Amino acid sequence: MKSISSVAAVSIGLTAAAVVMGAQPASAAQASMLPATSAYTEAQQPRTAFVDPPGDLPAGTTVDASGTHTRRAYFAFDLTGFQGNSVSVAALSTTMTAEAACTVPVPVQLWRTGKLGRTPTWRNAPAELELLGEWAVGCDGWWSLSTSIAGTLAAAVGRGDRTLTLELRVAQAAEATAGTGLLVTKPQLLVTHNAIPVVRNPGLVRDGRCGTTERPRPANRTAGVAVTATDADGGTPAVTFTWWPLAAPEQRHDQRGPAGGTYLDLNGLAEGTVIAWAAQAYDGTDTSAWSKTCYLVIDLTPPATLPLVSSADFPQDGEPHGQVGVAGTFTLDARGDRDVIGFVYLNGGGDRRYVYLEQPGGTATITYTPLDSFPTFEAGAIDLAGNEGERTVYEFMVNY
Numbered sequence: 081m082k083s084i085s086s087v088a089a090v091s092i093g094l095t096a097a098a099v100v101m102g103a104q105p106a107s108a109a110q111a112s113m114l115p116a117t118s119a120y121t122e123a124q125q126p127r128t129a130f131v132d133p134p135g136d137l138p139a140g141t142t143v144d145a146s147g148t149h150t151r152r153a154y155f156a157f158d159l160t161g162f163q164g165n166s167v168s169v170a171a172l173s174t175t176m177t178a179e180a181a182c183t184v185p186v187p188v189q190l191w192r193t194g195k196l197g198r199t200p201t202w203r204n205a206p207a208e209l210e211l212l213g214e215w216a217v218g219c220d221g222w223w224s225l226s227t228s229i230a231g232t233l234a235a236a237v238g239r240g241d242r243t244l245t246l247e248l249r250v251a252q253a254a255e256a257t258a259g260t261g262l263l264v265t266k267p268q269l270l271v272t273h274n275a276i277p278v279v280r281n282p283g284l285v286r287d288g289r290c291g292t293t294e295r296p297r298p299a300n301r302t303a304g305v306a307v308t309a310t311d312a313d314g315g316t317p318a319v320t321f322t323w324w325p326l327a328a329p330e331q332r333h334d335q336r337g338p339a340g341g342t343y344l345d346l347n348g349l350a351e352g353t354v355i356a357w358a359a360q361a362y363d364g365t366d367t368s369a370w371s372k373t374c375y376l377v378i379d380l381t382p383p384a385t386l387p388l389v390s391s392a393d394f395p396q397d398g399e400p401h402g403q404v405g406v407a408g409t410f411t412l413d414a415r416g417d418r419d420v421i422g423f424v425y426l427n428g429g430g431d432r433r434y435v436y437l438e439q440p441g442g443t444a445t446i447t448y449t450p451l452d453s454f455p456t457f458e459a460g461a462i463d464l465a466g467n468e469g470e471r472t473v474y475e476f477m478v479n480y
Contacts, residue, residue, distance in 0.1 A: 108168070108365060109313065113269040115155040116243070121202040123150040129199040140186060140250040142179055142261030150256055152249040153264050154206065156196040159244055162237045162273055164312065166366045169272035170233040172246070173226045174265050181259040182219035187251040188262065189214045190225075192232055196245040206245055214251060217262065233271065275312035277361035279319070282307045282371040285341040286436075286466070293326065296354050296375035298465035301346040303376055309339035309361040309368070317361035317368070326354040326375065346378065353378045379465035383420050387459045388413035389474040391448075400453065400477040407449040410474075412459050416441045424468055425459040434462070450478045 119131045120138055124147065137153035178186060190213045193206035200206060212232060217223045229246075236244045246267070250260045283290045284297055285304035291297035309317045319339045323346075324332045335342060344357065355376040361368040393408030394401050402408050414420035414437065422436035423444060435444045448457060455478060460471035 108272055108274045111161065111271045111273065113157055113271065115266055116158040117156040117196055118154065118266050119156075119196060119200050120151050120153045121200055121205050123202050124148060126202040129201050131199065136177075136263040136265050137248075139188070139248050139262045139264055140260035141256055141258055143181070143258045148258070149261070151261075152202075152205070152247055154193065154196050154200060154245060154247050155267055156243050156245045157269055158242070159233075159237055160242055162233075162271070163240070164278070165237060165273040165275050167230055167234040167237060167271060167273050168365075169270070170228065170230040171226060171270045172229050172267050173224065173270075174248070174267035176217050176223045176225060176248075176265075177221075177263045178217060178219045178223070179259065179261040179263075181261070183259055185216035185218050186260045186262060187214060187254050188217050188225075189247075189249055189251050190227065191247040191249065192236075193245045193247045195243060206247070208247065212246075229269075233269075274363070274365045276366040277309060277311045277317040277363045277368040279339075279359055279361050279368045279371040280308045280310075282357075282359055282374050284376075290372065290374035291376060293354070293375055296377040298379035298463070299346075299355075299376040300380060300466045301349060301378065302343045302466070303346060303355075304341050304343050304466075305357060305359075305374070306341040307339050307359045307361075307371055309359075311361070311363045313363070315363065317363045319359055319361050321357060321359045322370075323355050323357035325349070326356050329356075344376075349378050351378050351380045379463070380467065381463075382467040383417060383461040383463045383469040385415050385417040385420055385461050386470060386472045387420075387423055387461050388415055389457065389459055389472050391474075391476070394450070394476045394478065396474065396476050398477070400479045402450070402478050404450055404452060404478050404480050407447045409445060410448050410457065411443055411445050413443045414441045414461060417461070419463050420461040420469075421464050422462040423459050424462055424471075425457065436462075440464075450476075453478050453480045 138151040139153045141150045191208045192210040193208050196206055213227055248264050254260055285306045289297055309319050311317050321335045321337055321342055322332055323344050356373050358370045358373045360370045391408055391410045412423045418440040421440050424432055424434055427433050435446050437444055457474040458471040461469040
Protein backbone atom coordinates (compact mmCIF):
# COMPACT_ATOMS: atom_id res chain seq x y z
CA MET A 81 0.00 0.00 0.00
CA LYS A 82 1.27 3.43 -0.91
CA SER A 83 0.31 6.50 1.09
CA ILE A 84 -0.17 10.14 0.30
CA SER A 85 -0.41 12.68 3.06
CA SER A 86 -0.86 16.40 3.31
CA VAL A 87 -0.32 18.48 6.43
CA ALA A 88 -1.03 21.86 4.89
CA ALA A 89 -4.01 23.33 6.68
CA VAL A 90 -6.01 26.44 5.90
CA SER A 91 -6.00 28.84 8.86
CA ILE A 92 -9.08 30.69 10.02
CA GLY A 93 -8.89 34.10 11.67
CA LEU A 94 -10.24 34.53 15.21
CA THR A 95 -10.97 37.77 17.02
CA ALA A 96 -10.72 37.27 20.76
CA ALA A 97 -9.25 38.81 23.88
CA ALA A 98 -7.10 35.75 24.53
CA VAL A 99 -6.39 32.68 22.43
CA VAL A 100 -4.11 29.85 23.53
CA MET A 101 -2.81 27.74 20.64
CA GLY A 102 -1.42 24.23 20.68
CA ALA A 103 -2.61 22.51 23.84
CA GLN A 104 -5.74 20.39 23.79
CA PRO A 105 -8.09 21.07 26.70
CA ALA A 106 -9.58 18.31 28.79
CA SER A 107 -12.97 19.28 27.42
CA ALA A 108 -12.00 18.81 23.75
CA ALA A 109 -13.96 16.01 22.07
CA GLN A 110 -13.21 13.74 19.15
CA ALA A 111 -15.65 12.52 16.54
CA SER A 112 -15.10 9.88 13.87
CA MET A 113 -17.44 10.28 10.91
CA LEU A 114 -18.38 8.67 7.66
CA PRO A 115 -20.32 10.57 5.00
CA ALA A 116 -24.02 10.97 5.65
CA THR A 117 -24.55 10.70 1.89
CA SER A 118 -22.32 9.47 -0.92
CA ALA A 119 -22.92 9.74 -4.66
CA TYR A 120 -21.23 9.69 -8.03
CA THR A 121 -22.10 11.19 -11.38
CA GLU A 122 -21.32 9.96 -14.89
CA ALA A 123 -20.77 12.03 -18.03
CA GLN A 124 -22.24 9.33 -20.27
CA GLN A 125 -25.44 9.25 -18.18
CA PRO A 126 -25.77 12.98 -17.50
CA ARG A 127 -29.34 12.82 -16.15
CA THR A 128 -28.92 9.79 -13.87
CA ALA A 129 -28.22 10.05 -10.13
CA PHE A 130 -26.20 7.39 -8.32
CA VAL A 131 -26.85 8.04 -4.62
CA ASP A 132 -25.49 5.92 -1.75
CA PRO A 133 -24.31 3.02 -3.93
CA PRO A 134 -22.95 -0.03 -2.11
CA GLY A 135 -19.18 -0.43 -1.91
CA ASP A 136 -16.54 1.93 -3.26
CA LEU A 137 -17.29 4.87 -5.55
CA PRO A 138 -15.77 5.37 -9.01
CA ALA A 139 -13.87 8.39 -10.32
CA GLY A 140 -11.96 9.06 -13.54
CA THR A 141 -12.47 7.27 -16.85
CA THR A 142 -12.75 3.56 -17.48
CA VAL A 143 -13.57 1.64 -20.66
CA ASP A 144 -15.41 -1.68 -20.55
CA ALA A 145 -17.70 -3.74 -22.70
CA SER A 146 -20.57 -1.27 -22.19
CA GLY A 147 -18.48 1.71 -23.29
CA THR A 148 -16.63 4.66 -21.76
CA HIS A 149 -17.48 5.89 -18.26
CA THR A 150 -16.20 9.22 -16.84
CA ARG A 151 -17.21 9.73 -13.19
CA ARG A 152 -16.82 11.94 -10.17
CA ALA A 153 -17.41 10.97 -6.51
CA TYR A 154 -19.11 13.12 -3.85
CA PHE A 155 -19.26 12.78 -0.08
CA ALA A 156 -21.49 14.90 2.19
CA PHE A 157 -20.69 15.13 5.93
CA ASP A 158 -23.24 16.21 8.54
CA LEU A 159 -21.95 19.27 10.49
CA THR A 160 -24.93 19.89 12.73
CA GLY A 161 -23.13 18.37 15.72
CA PHE A 162 -20.36 20.95 15.42
CA GLN A 163 -22.46 24.11 15.51
CA GLY A 164 -21.14 26.46 18.19
CA ASN A 165 -17.81 24.59 18.22
CA SER A 166 -14.28 25.34 17.18
CA VAL A 167 -12.37 22.77 15.14
CA SER A 168 -8.67 22.15 15.80
CA VAL A 169 -8.20 18.89 13.91
CA ALA A 170 -10.05 17.49 10.88
CA ALA A 171 -8.19 14.61 9.29
CA LEU A 172 -9.71 13.09 6.13
CA SER A 173 -8.54 9.64 5.05
CA THR A 174 -9.52 7.30 2.24
CA THR A 175 -7.99 4.64 0.00
CA MET A 176 -7.98 4.50 -3.78
CA THR A 177 -7.32 1.69 -6.24
CA ALA A 178 -6.27 2.30 -9.82
CA GLU A 179 -7.77 0.11 -12.55
CA ALA A 180 -5.67 -2.48 -14.35
CA ALA A 181 -5.48 -0.31 -17.48
CA CYS A 182 -3.59 2.40 -15.59
CA THR A 183 -0.23 3.19 -17.20
CA VAL A 184 0.77 6.56 -15.70
CA PRO A 185 0.08 8.17 -12.29
CA VAL A 186 -3.42 9.63 -12.04
CA PRO A 187 -3.78 13.28 -10.89
CA VAL A 188 -6.51 13.20 -8.23
CA GLN A 189 -8.12 16.37 -6.88
CA LEU A 190 -10.12 17.04 -3.72
CA TRP A 191 -12.68 19.87 -3.97
CA ARG A 192 -15.10 21.52 -1.61
CA THR A 193 -18.37 21.93 -3.46
CA GLY A 194 -21.81 23.34 -2.97
CA LYS A 195 -24.53 21.36 -1.24
CA LEU A 196 -25.13 17.85 -2.49
CA GLY A 197 -28.74 17.70 -3.64
CA ARG A 198 -31.07 14.74 -3.30
CA THR A 199 -30.51 13.63 -6.93
CA PRO A 200 -27.11 14.87 -8.12
CA THR A 201 -26.34 14.20 -11.76
CA TRP A 202 -23.52 15.14 -14.14
CA ARG A 203 -25.69 17.98 -15.49
CA ASN A 204 -26.89 19.00 -12.02
CA ALA A 205 -23.75 18.48 -9.96
CA PRO A 206 -22.68 20.63 -6.98
CA ALA A 207 -20.54 23.58 -8.01
CA GLU A 208 -16.83 23.31 -7.30
CA LEU A 209 -15.95 26.05 -4.82
CA GLU A 210 -12.47 25.40 -3.43
CA LEU A 211 -9.60 23.14 -4.51
CA LEU A 212 -8.27 21.51 -1.34
CA GLY A 213 -5.44 19.47 -2.82
CA GLU A 214 -4.07 17.45 -5.73
CA TRP A 215 -2.06 14.23 -5.61
CA ALA A 216 -0.60 11.74 -8.10
CA VAL A 217 -1.96 8.23 -7.51
CA GLY A 218 0.24 5.45 -8.90
CA CYS A 219 -0.91 2.42 -10.82
CA ASP A 220 0.43 -0.24 -8.45
CA GLY A 221 -1.85 -1.44 -5.67
CA TRP A 222 -3.77 0.47 -3.02
CA TRP A 223 -3.11 4.10 -2.24
CA SER A 224 -3.97 5.75 1.08
CA LEU A 225 -4.78 9.45 1.11
CA SER A 226 -4.66 11.42 4.38
CA THR A 227 -5.04 15.17 4.47
CA SER A 228 -6.02 17.91 6.91
CA ILE A 229 -9.15 19.90 6.14
CA ALA A 230 -9.31 21.60 9.55
CA GLY A 231 -9.44 25.11 8.08
CA THR A 232 -12.13 24.14 5.58
CA LEU A 233 -14.27 22.45 8.21
CA ALA A 234 -13.82 25.29 10.71
CA ALA A 235 -14.84 27.83 8.07
CA ALA A 236 -17.94 25.79 7.18
CA VAL A 237 -18.96 25.56 10.83
CA GLY A 238 -18.30 29.27 11.26
CA ARG A 239 -20.62 30.04 8.35
CA GLY A 240 -23.31 27.89 9.91
CA ASP A 241 -23.23 25.32 7.08
CA ARG A 242 -25.17 22.20 8.00
CA THR A 243 -23.19 19.97 5.63
CA LEU A 244 -19.76 19.85 4.02
CA THR A 245 -19.63 18.24 0.57
CA LEU A 246 -16.31 17.02 -0.84
CA GLU A 247 -15.62 15.88 -4.41
CA LEU A 248 -12.88 13.45 -5.48
CA ARG A 249 -12.19 13.59 -9.19
CA VAL A 250 -9.41 13.27 -11.73
CA ALA A 251 -7.95 16.62 -12.81
CA GLN A 252 -9.71 18.03 -15.88
CA ALA A 253 -6.71 17.72 -18.20
CA ALA A 254 -6.55 13.95 -17.65
CA GLU A 255 -10.13 13.16 -16.64
CA ALA A 256 -11.34 11.89 -20.04
CA THR A 257 -8.25 9.73 -20.58
CA ALA A 258 -8.88 6.00 -20.55
CA GLY A 259 -7.03 4.18 -17.79
CA THR A 260 -7.54 6.93 -15.19
CA GLY A 261 -10.37 5.11 -13.45
CA LEU A 262 -10.22 4.77 -9.67
CA LEU A 263 -12.28 3.15 -6.94
CA VAL A 264 -12.53 5.31 -3.81
CA THR A 265 -13.55 4.07 -0.37
CA LYS A 266 -15.95 6.25 1.56
CA PRO A 267 -13.63 8.59 3.47
CA GLN A 268 -13.41 8.80 7.23
CA LEU A 269 -13.25 12.17 8.93
CA LEU A 270 -11.65 12.42 12.39
CA VAL A 271 -12.49 15.72 14.09
CA THR A 272 -11.25 17.27 17.32
CA HIS A 273 -13.64 20.00 18.41
CA ASN A 274 -14.52 22.15 21.38
CA ALA A 275 -17.74 23.90 22.33
CA ILE A 276 -17.15 27.65 22.36
CA PRO A 277 -18.40 29.15 25.64
CA VAL A 278 -21.39 31.47 25.52
CA VAL A 279 -22.02 34.65 27.53
CA ARG A 280 -25.58 35.90 28.01
CA ASN A 281 -27.71 38.09 30.28
CA PRO A 282 -25.27 40.85 31.29
CA GLY A 283 -26.63 43.13 33.98
CA LEU A 284 -26.29 44.46 37.49
CA VAL A 285 -26.23 41.90 40.29
CA ARG A 286 -29.02 43.66 42.17
CA ASP A 287 -31.63 43.68 39.40
CA GLY A 288 -30.16 42.03 36.29
CA ARG A 289 -30.69 45.14 34.18
CA CYS A 290 -28.16 46.25 31.58
CA GLY A 291 -28.75 49.93 30.86
CA THR A 292 -28.39 51.85 27.61
CA THR A 293 -26.49 54.94 26.52
CA GLU A 294 -29.72 56.93 26.83
CA ARG A 295 -30.67 55.41 30.20
CA PRO A 296 -27.56 54.09 31.97
CA ARG A 297 -28.12 52.30 35.28
CA PRO A 298 -26.98 54.26 38.35
CA ALA A 299 -24.13 52.68 40.29
CA ASN A 300 -21.56 53.66 42.87
CA ARG A 301 -17.82 52.98 42.59
CA THR A 302 -18.21 49.30 43.48
CA ALA A 303 -20.85 48.30 40.96
CA GLY A 304 -21.74 44.61 41.13
CA VAL A 305 -22.15 43.14 37.62
CA ALA A 306 -22.88 39.60 36.43
CA VAL A 307 -23.41 37.46 33.34
CA THR A 308 -24.47 33.91 32.56
CA ALA A 309 -21.48 31.99 31.17
CA THR A 310 -22.00 28.44 29.90
CA ASP A 311 -19.87 25.75 28.28
CA ALA A 312 -21.68 22.91 26.52
CA ASP A 313 -18.72 20.63 27.26
CA GLY A 314 -19.20 21.14 31.00
CA GLY A 315 -17.11 23.04 33.50
CA THR A 316 -17.15 26.68 34.46
CA PRO A 317 -15.54 29.14 32.04
CA ALA A 318 -13.36 31.96 33.30
CA VAL A 319 -14.94 35.37 32.75
CA THR A 320 -13.25 38.66 31.93
CA PHE A 321 -15.20 41.86 32.56
CA THR A 322 -14.03 44.89 30.59
CA TRP A 323 -15.15 48.44 31.25
CA TRP A 324 -14.29 51.91 29.95
CA PRO A 325 -15.54 55.49 30.28
CA LEU A 326 -17.96 56.10 27.42
CA ALA A 327 -16.19 59.37 26.62
CA ALA A 328 -12.74 57.69 26.61
CA PRO A 329 -13.01 54.22 25.03
CA GLU A 330 -9.23 53.89 24.89
CA GLN A 331 -9.16 53.68 28.72
CA ARG A 332 -10.14 50.02 28.93
CA HIS A 333 -9.83 48.06 32.16
CA ASP A 334 -10.01 44.26 32.45
CA GLN A 335 -11.06 42.35 35.56
CA ARG A 336 -11.35 38.60 36.04
CA GLY A 337 -14.18 37.40 38.20
CA PRO A 338 -16.93 34.82 38.65
CA ALA A 339 -19.81 34.97 36.18
CA GLY A 340 -22.30 35.14 39.03
CA GLY A 341 -21.06 38.53 40.15
CA THR A 342 -17.99 40.70 40.48
CA TYR A 343 -17.45 44.29 41.54
CA LEU A 344 -16.00 46.72 39.03
CA ASP A 345 -13.28 48.88 40.55
CA LEU A 346 -14.49 52.35 39.59
CA ASN A 347 -12.51 54.27 42.20
CA GLY A 348 -11.53 57.77 41.18
CA LEU A 349 -14.37 58.30 38.71
CA ALA A 350 -16.41 61.45 39.14
CA GLU A 351 -20.15 61.56 39.68
CA GLY A 352 -22.03 61.52 36.39
CA THR A 353 -19.35 59.55 34.50
CA VAL A 354 -20.99 57.08 32.11
CA ILE A 355 -19.31 53.66 32.02
CA ALA A 356 -19.68 51.00 29.32
CA TRP A 357 -18.95 47.38 30.19
CA ALA A 358 -19.07 43.92 28.62
CA ALA A 359 -17.84 40.40 29.36
CA GLN A 360 -16.50 37.33 27.60
CA ALA A 361 -15.70 33.78 28.73
CA TYR A 362 -12.72 31.49 28.17
CA ASP A 363 -12.78 27.70 28.65
CA GLY A 364 -9.07 26.98 28.27
CA THR A 365 -9.26 26.70 24.48
CA ASP A 366 -11.79 29.12 23.05
CA THR A 367 -12.97 32.59 23.91
CA SER A 368 -16.62 33.52 23.55
CA ALA A 369 -17.93 36.49 21.66
CA TRP A 370 -18.36 39.60 23.78
CA SER A 371 -21.65 40.03 25.53
CA LYS A 372 -23.74 42.98 24.53
CA THR A 373 -22.49 46.25 26.04
CA CYS A 374 -24.17 47.60 29.16
CA TYR A 375 -24.01 51.11 30.59
CA LEU A 376 -23.69 52.59 34.11
CA VAL A 377 -23.60 56.13 35.40
CA ILE A 378 -21.65 56.96 38.54
CA ASP A 379 -23.97 58.14 41.34
CA LEU A 380 -22.28 58.93 44.66
CA THR A 381 -25.10 60.89 46.32
CA PRO A 382 -26.72 58.90 49.15
CA PRO A 383 -30.47 59.04 49.75
CA ALA A 384 -31.47 61.94 51.99
CA THR A 385 -34.46 60.26 53.64
CA LEU A 386 -34.10 58.72 57.09
CA PRO A 387 -36.23 55.56 57.34
CA LEU A 388 -39.22 55.66 59.67
CA VAL A 389 -38.91 52.65 62.01
CA SER A 390 -41.85 51.26 64.00
CA SER A 391 -42.71 48.04 65.81
CA ALA A 392 -45.95 46.91 67.43
CA ASP A 393 -43.97 44.20 69.27
CA PHE A 394 -41.36 46.63 70.61
CA PRO A 395 -42.90 50.14 70.70
CA GLN A 396 -40.98 53.19 71.94
CA ASP A 397 -43.23 53.95 74.92
CA GLY A 398 -40.72 53.81 77.78
CA GLU A 399 -41.95 50.37 78.89
CA PRO A 400 -40.29 46.99 78.35
CA HIS A 401 -41.98 44.63 75.91
CA GLY A 402 -41.47 41.14 74.58
CA GLN A 403 -38.61 38.99 75.75
CA VAL A 404 -34.85 38.97 75.22
CA GLY A 405 -34.03 36.37 72.56
CA VAL A 406 -37.54 36.36 71.10
CA ALA A 407 -37.93 37.91 67.62
CA GLY A 408 -40.31 40.76 66.93
CA THR A 409 -41.57 42.43 63.74
CA PHE A 410 -40.32 45.84 62.60
CA THR A 411 -41.59 48.04 59.76
CA LEU A 412 -39.20 50.23 57.75
CA ASP A 413 -40.82 53.06 55.82
CA ALA A 414 -39.12 55.08 53.02
CA ARG A 415 -41.67 57.88 53.49
CA GLY A 416 -42.56 57.83 49.79
CA ASP A 417 -39.04 58.76 48.62
CA ARG A 418 -38.76 56.95 45.28
CA ASP A 419 -34.99 57.28 45.41
CA VAL A 420 -35.07 54.59 48.12
CA ILE A 421 -35.20 51.01 46.85
CA GLY A 422 -34.28 49.17 50.06
CA PHE A 423 -32.76 49.32 53.53
CA VAL A 424 -29.68 48.13 55.36
CA TYR A 425 -30.07 47.27 59.05
CA LEU A 426 -28.03 45.71 61.81
CA ASN A 427 -29.33 42.49 63.33
CA GLY A 428 -29.01 41.56 66.96
CA GLY A 429 -25.45 40.34 66.48
CA GLY A 430 -24.32 43.47 64.65
CA ASP A 431 -24.35 41.87 61.21
CA ARG A 432 -25.49 43.91 58.22
CA ARG A 433 -28.70 42.71 56.61
CA TYR A 434 -30.47 43.99 53.51
CA VAL A 435 -34.11 44.12 52.49
CA TYR A 436 -35.39 45.47 49.18
CA LEU A 437 -38.72 47.09 48.41
CA GLU A 438 -41.31 45.83 45.98
CA GLN A 439 -41.89 49.46 45.00
CA PRO A 440 -39.45 52.39 45.43
CA GLY A 441 -40.41 54.59 48.33
CA GLY A 442 -42.51 51.87 50.00
CA THR A 443 -42.29 49.87 53.22
CA ALA A 444 -40.64 46.62 54.26
CA THR A 445 -41.27 44.30 57.20
CA ILE A 446 -38.42 42.42 58.85
CA THR A 447 -37.90 40.37 62.00
CA TYR A 448 -35.34 41.34 64.62
CA THR A 449 -34.24 39.47 67.75
CA PRO A 450 -33.13 41.63 70.71
CA LEU A 451 -30.22 40.14 72.66
CA ASP A 452 -30.39 42.41 75.72
CA SER A 453 -32.87 44.57 77.62
CA PHE A 454 -31.79 47.90 76.07
CA PRO A 455 -31.06 47.14 72.41
CA THR A 456 -30.43 49.66 69.66
CA PHE A 457 -31.84 48.97 66.19
CA GLU A 458 -30.33 50.88 63.27
CA ALA A 459 -31.61 51.12 59.69
CA GLY A 460 -30.53 53.20 56.68
CA ALA A 461 -31.97 53.76 53.20
CA ILE A 462 -30.33 52.40 50.02
CA ASP A 463 -30.72 53.98 46.59
CA LEU A 464 -30.57 52.39 43.15
CA ALA A 465 -26.83 53.02 42.90
CA GLY A 466 -26.20 51.12 46.13
CA ASN A 467 -25.44 54.23 48.18
CA GLU A 468 -26.43 54.09 51.84
CA GLY A 469 -27.93 57.05 53.67
CA GLU A 470 -27.69 57.97 57.32
CA ARG A 471 -29.28 55.54 59.73
CA THR A 472 -32.30 55.94 61.96
CA VAL A 473 -31.54 54.81 65.51
CA TYR A 474 -34.48 53.09 67.19
CA GLU A 475 -34.07 52.45 70.93
CA PHE A 476 -36.50 50.43 73.01
CA MET A 477 -36.76 48.27 76.13
CA VAL A 478 -37.16 44.49 76.40
CA ASN A 479 -38.19 42.26 79.28
CA TYR A 480 -35.34 40.16 80.54
